[in-house]
């Protein structure tokens with residue numbers, strides 16, 4: 001065991017002490033609030049045990065926003081530390097921990113759940129289905145993700161954070177050079193969350209292939225559904241690689257094997273190889289759904305159907321195949337030789353082709369469109385130039401020979417933030433403003449939305465543009481400080497100031513949620529944006545069963561054409577109302593999430609016996625589940641009729657949503 | 660009306676043939692270890708294809724296209740991951756660890 005109890009809680013750092021106190025107070029506040037408002041039962045019944053895809057989606061999104069806050073704080077701390085030369089705000093060790101948790105949290109616990117959350121809310125609606133294929137599995141996905149994320153997050157107050165970078169390269173991440181338990185958190189927490197993601201991938205592949213409504217052929221699917229399908233396929237292909245790599249890492253760290261160690265015949269760079277075999281596809285796993293969101297938003301607010309639908313589909317599938325063929329571009333400097341590096345340079349540059357096709361399709365969709373510059377559309381408009389900067393610098397990095405110069409500098413850090421922030425963060429913001437009324441039945445305030453947009457976009461560019469130049473001048477990444485003589489001071493200062501503007505944008509976003517929750521107009525129709533796809537053909541917020549009668553589709557942009565032709569699909573006759581079968585809630589996924597969390601925590605501390613005992617609970621849950629013969633309940637006709645009348649008769653109007 | 664299951668019988672005979680061929684090459688020839696591995700590996704792939712088409716209904720039902728797409732995609736991934744990793748980690752075949 002050998003755990004020193006005085007090292008269990010991290011002590012002696014005022015920043016961490018502050019956060020520990022804040023965490024305890026927040027938890028007490030939540031418990032007290034729930035008890036005072038008598039909301040425990042409600043929480044359990046309506047949320048913790050729900051299998052409704054829309055609620056699961058909302059829980060994903062709430063977690064993602066919280067994780068964005070945590071990851072963003074990390075970012076700000078790093079920017080504060082490097083704002084002046086020789087700053088003594090963070091120590092080198094602390095800086096290492098922070099860039100590690102920042103990277104992991106932003107990609108795996110912010111970007112992924114945000115997108116999976118939006119998929120959960122939107123996909124069944126968009127394909128005209130009543131839920132995903134496996135609702136209870138879907139809840140399990142969420143709780144495993146949540147459990148992994150929480151386990152990873154407690155590392156900074158209990159036991160110490162991982163500090164070997166989000167890539168956790170060996171030999172540094174091995175026991176020899178990182179003897180503490182910090183890196184165990186990385187191996188175990190990501191494993192748990194990864195299982196959840198893999199299950200989501202399977203769930204969405206089956207949902208989209210098997211549950212589309214009548215008439216919706218693959219080539220009539222909205223673009224977000226297409227990108228979700230392809231993303232899910234990449235998840236199923238790539239995540240098992242990470243599962244295996246993390247498993248081997250766990251064995252190396254906990255049980256003394258030598259897969260990646262320097263001694264005993266291990267091959268340290270094999271970790272890098274496996275990590276990026278998963279890691280590069282992972283980048284497309286977060287980018288493709290984002291492209292789907294932009295496609296929906298641009299088509300809706302240009303009031304045209306998407307230009308080049310077929311070429312869009314072909315390029316998404318092309319990107320999916322190519323994404324498995326480029327992983328070595330992350331470690332050209334391993335020096336695998338001219339042949340290997342040239343092959344991967346070429347495959348990497350090839351990806352620019354389908355991506356370029358998509359760019360032109362979006363631009364041509366806007367051409368001659370009657371564009372409405374709503375907040376959602378603004379994010380899409382800003383995405384185009386910002387992402388092009390990220391993409392073009394990506395082609396620079398793609399050249400193996402040139403990469404020896406850029407590798408490990410802030411040029412790379414600037415590049416991937418220019419890809420990930422416009423490509424993912426702008427997209428989830430666009431998606432959130434766009435689909436918010438579907439989730440909650442009111443719009444986010446557009447004026448505050450524009451403040452949010454401008455502060456965030458300007459702050460983003462001011463933060464990361466200087467980093468390109470710092471990198472070209474030789475500033476290395478993951479370095480906690482620099483000297484006055486380096487001449488980097490001014491650019492670093494500008495970049496730090498940019499991050500303050502960025503943070504202000506995020507603050508406006510939070511305030512916007514608060515303001516809209518309190519004051520926004522609840523009297524809106526199911527279709528406040530005059531949109532084109534099926535999710536808008538039903539109420540806002542969506543009733544539990546999604547559609548009283550499943551829509552029948554005969555074209556792309558089906559809902560748009562239904563509205564144009566006053567189709568009978570849009571009205572509901574008394575005779576068409578029927579009983580609707582629904583799945584039951586279940587506490588099992590939540591309980592499994594908790595058990596996974598406990599077992600994981602014990603494993604992190606290398607208390608093997610206790611971990612094994614806790615893991616029995618996981619099998620117990622599996623057994624309970626396999627004897628579960630409860631197959632749901634029915635919503636009666638009268639109730640359906642009442643619900644449908646309530647929203648169909650309302651003369652909704654989008655008023656008061658501006659300021 | 661029951662048709663004589665000619666496909667199944669042929670499949671069975673071919674499977675036997677391939678299995679005995681593999682056993683014969685492994686046990687009764689004095690080829691080098693490497694050659695033997697390549698030959699019996701090749702026969703195994705042929706055998707797998709045979710079994711899939713003759714016995715495992717891969718060409719039947721409404722899912723037959725997606726089944727083939729799935730199999731080909733799986734093979735693509737396996738080749739990329741395994742062969743790709745070996746190629747890269749042996750530095751393009753120039754370096755052996």
Ligand code: HEM
Pocket residue numbers: 072075076078079099100102103104106107111164165166167413417420421424425463476477478479499502
């Ligand atoms: C919101 C504002 C953000 C700020 C201020 C910020 C800032 C930073 C900084 C200062 C670094 C470390 C640079 C160094 O190597 O010293 C960094 C690294 C990183 N960031 Fe961000 N970032 C932000 C958002 C994001 C987002 C949205 C993502 C992903 C979706 C992301 C992913 C990463 C990754 C993967 C690393 C590399 C971590 C490592 O070196 O292991 N960041 N970021």
Ligand SMILES: [Cu+2]
Pocket residue numbers: 279280283326327329330
């Ligand atoms: Cu990559």
